[in-house]
Amino acid sequence: MNSSGIGLLVSAYTTLKNAGSEMKLARTTDKIQSLLVITKLNSVFDSHDSVENAIKSFV
Numbered sequence: 001m002n003s004s005g006i007g008l009l010v011s012a013y014t015t016l017k018n019a020g021s022e023m024k025l026a027r028t029t030d031k032i033q034s035l036l037v038i039t040k041l042n043s044v045f046d047s048h049d050s051v052e053n054a055i056k057s058f059v
Helices: 003-018 030-038 051-056
Strands: 024-026 046-048
Touching (some): 046 051
């Protein structure tokens, strides 16, 4: 992932948040998780180890 990918994630997050919805990340790779930590976006995005856990977190 590069800065364009991060920009798309932030844009999608903002759009969903403004619409009263939520965005969850699931099964992020170590590289993506590292980028989220470096950019401090790990405090913004709710990341889960599986799709099932991400879905469960909506309830």
